[in-house]
Amino acid sequence: MNSNLLSQSNTTTTPAQSFLKYLTIAAFLILGVSGMGQVSSYGVTQTTATFAGLPAGRVNLFATSGNVENNVASNVALPFTFQFNGICYNSINVSMNGFATFGTSPALTEVTPISSAVNYSGVISAYGADWDQVPGSALVNVSYFTANAAPNRIFKIQWNLYRSSSAAGPAGALDSTTEAFQVWLYEGTNVVEMYYNTFNPSSTTTTFGQIGLRGSTNLDYKNLDYSAVANWPGNAAPAPIGTMPLGTSNTASVVLRNNTAQIVTTAAPNGSNKLFRFTPSLSCYPPTALAITGGSITSSGASATWTAPCSVPANGYTYEIRTSGAAGSGAGGLAQSGTSAASPLNMTGLSGGTTYTLYIRSDCGGTFSAWSSGVTFTTICNAANIPYTGMYFDPPGPDGFTIPSLPACTSQQNVGTGNLWVTDATNEEGWFDEHLMYNADGSNAANVWFFTKGINLVAGNTYRLSYDYGGSTNISTLTNKMLVAYGTSPAAASMTTQLADHPNIKVSPANNVVNFTATATGTFYFGFKAYSAANQGRLFLDNIEVVNSICKRPTALSVSSVSYNSASANWTSASPAPGSGYAYYVVPVSTLSPIAATAM
Known part of the structure; x- marks a missing residue:
């Protein structure tokens, strides 16, 4: 004193x-x-x-x-x-x-x-x-x-x-x-x-x-x-x-x-x-405002920040990362523990798709503060490799779920004021087992993304995305809409590559296949955005899969022996070679529209 x-x-x-x-x-x-x-x-x-x-x-x-x-x-x-x-x-x-x-x-x-x-x-x-x-x-x-x-x-x-x-x-x-x-x-x-x-x-x-x-x-x-x-x-x-x-x-x-x-x-x-x-009865106070840094969560860790007490602890901080149990309660549920000199804390070596709670306290040199209130976060699931055929919405498979919850390792983001995607098993509109469903809001338009788990892609490879979809057909005026894209994180802002748009869904069920070539190597998430107007019945989605494409694009296209009415085209065949050969189009530069199409 x-x-x-x-x-x-x-x-x-x-x-x-x-x-x-x-x-x-x-x-x-x-x-x-x-x-x-x-x-x-x-x-x-x-x-x-x-x-x-x-x-x-x-x-x-x-x-x-x-x-x-x-x-x-x-x-x-x-x-x-x-x-x-x-x-x-x-x-x-x-x-x-x-x-x-x-x-x-x-x-x-x-x-x-x-x-x-x-x-x-x-x-x-x-x-x-x-x-x-x-x-x-x-x-x-x-x-x-x-x-x-x-x-x-x-x-x-x-x-x-x-x-x-x-x-x-x-x-x-x-x-x-x-x-x-x-x-x-x-x-x-x-x-x-x-x-x-x-x-x-x-x-x-x-x-x-x-x-x-x-x-x-x-x-x-x-x-x-x-x-x-x-x-x-x-x-x-x-x-x-x-x-x-x-x-x-x-x-x-x-x-x-x-x-x-x-x-x-x-x-x-x-x-x-x-x-x-x-x-004051306390001389060592805990940190406050413990939080997980936005966008820092990965499949193996995350970053956390906090506000130091007025009297910064002489020996920094100790922390526990737990799957269960209160801070300081022992080995049961303790995933990691350690020390940190100051904020932030970069957590690594965690398991994917697991929910953790982080606790932290001040180390004042011989005395410790009380533990802070814990902050809970869930690591992103480990990415899946190709072929990925897990999104068939049929529990208890690898992406099992309990209706109306979403499958494990998937997520959604509502960027509007309409409803959310849910799982459902109602037999209707040609759907006879578990599937994903958006049920229209009576007043607000849909604007909600559903995201698959992460899927590993390789730059230059061509992949085949397929899925079943449909909408309510009991009233002819009902029209549902869905956009499909992919990106590097499960967030609307990351859905930068559009793969398909369905602005006039009036049948159910239907199937769509998209072949695309990855432009980068990494983990990508596929997003399905419901954007129907208000009060348009239901939108359905099921059987999402991403596999190597069996119909790949040829490469190294070149033209030679050009005359006034003919030319020779050459390319490198895809592997595997297409079973029905190739189709080509001759497009005049002045019109940019096909004038001939012939199968080879």
């Missing part, structure tokens, strides 16, 4: 409060509410201290003249990154009413920030109550100051204000003197301290305010509860000996009594406790 922290302390340790504290922490660990920690697990000490006002050079947040009865300074820049409840912050919102928030800026009239239903990211409340500048001045103000040099800076906020009577103008002050109190935020340790000056109110009115911390909801808090008709407790009379109890509800408050000394000092540093220290 920073050497500027005061050492004398009295800790609140009643058995009931200790039980509640440990019960809260246990529930957090069992249920895994948050890997980031909870405000309720912060430690609290209460100690006597000598109060010192902020020195010259402090910055006032509000007007130095006139009456200011409610105000908020939003997004006050912090001189260093401060970690509160496991989250990093570089600014803070300061309310005139004795508290500060992270995230959402409070309403001008907010006076109960710990119990408030507003979704602040966090609250530090030194004395949440109604305070006023009536009138304001350079001294009667809310101000801040940064002490020390990096890496031991302390950001201090001071309130020196009047208790409010809710009346307007100077009459709004309950007392003839102000009360001063401060919040200190420590760089590095992320400790929060609250300091209080002695206070001897002149008013006969008793007020209550909230002292403590709050997380992102009012169910996560650590506060103090003191309503005794007595001075604030401390270590010497006239203060009662001891400490304030911890609050057991988010509405707990601390009293400032009527015209009796409330925060007392005998001889410094004796008297009432005037320093409340809130210490």
Whole structure:
């Protein structure tokens, strides 16, 4: 802990409060509410201290003249990154009413920030109550100051204000003197301290305010509860000996009594406790925002990124890749484990077509954070080789499935607002077994791709794609449409090579065969896009296969012995040679249309 922290302390340790504290922490660990920690697990000490006002050079947040009865300074820049409840912050919102928030800026009239239903990211409340500048001045103000040099800076906020009577103008002050109190935020340790000056109110009115911390909801808090008709407790009379109890509800408050000394000092540093220290229970925080990098998933791995905690762990991170079981649960379901110095993590050596969950935690050198929430991904299936005849939609084959799910290793992408492809086994329109089906949306046109698993192709080879398709024929006006293409990934944007288009499907079933030559070597995916208009019945697809073509294109075509009415054509025969020879066309350049066709 920073050497500027005061050492004398009295800790609140009643058995009931200790039980509640440990019960809260246990529930957090069992249920895994948050890997980031909870405000309720912060430690609290209460100690006597000598109060010192902020020195010259402090910055006032509000007007130095006139009456200011409610105000908020939003997004006050912090001189260093401060970690509160496991989250990093570089600014803070300061309310005139004795508290500060992270995230959402409070309403001008907010006076109960710990119990408030507003979704602040966090609250530090030194004395949440109604305070006023009536009138304001350079001294009667809310101000801040940064002490020390990096890496031991302390950001201090001071309130020196009047208790409010809710009346307007100077009459709004309950007392003839102000009360001063401060919040200190420590760089590095992320400790929060609250300091209080002695206070001897002149008013006969008793007020209550909230002292403590709050997380992102009012169910996560650590506060103090003191309503005794007595001075604030401390270590010497006239203060009662001891400490304030911890609050057991988010509405707990601390009293400032009527015209009796409330925060007392005998001889410094004796008297009432005037320093409340809130210490984070965690010193090693997990990374956040763990995610799989888009487009990185392959058949053997993927890449993951995350956001480092404010205090970057000294030894980087450890990770587990699992097919089952919770992080840290042992060998069962553990596929890989290892370390990473920083984000990103490139995962390799995984099995294709397998679902994994990645977990990661910080290694702070001797201590570890909690495991992050896992991120799940499924590796792409290993590519199939030619011939590929697996897409016959007949479970329980190699691409088995359960209706209406798609076969394993296939996928789809809906780039419109219509329905999805599903598997079906209804006997209709000439289909008598399992097949793929698109059922029209009554209002939205189809715009959905179905993708096969990856298939290995070799550049220069000619392949034969065949498939059966059809559409509803019970009403003559129904027209279905389907486009066929292939590309290097199962995504609409990758379907760059069109193989066929069926813009007027009115029969069922039908068959189509496409011969094509691969222009590159690699793994390719075949896509079938339903693009029928809305309310056009059903579109069917089945029996997809890709094999080596048995009718390949000849190569090395050349022409010789050219005369005014004849020429000789030569080429290299395909292998295997076509059983019925070749057909040729003579096309005049001027018309680009065939004028003769003869079989050879």
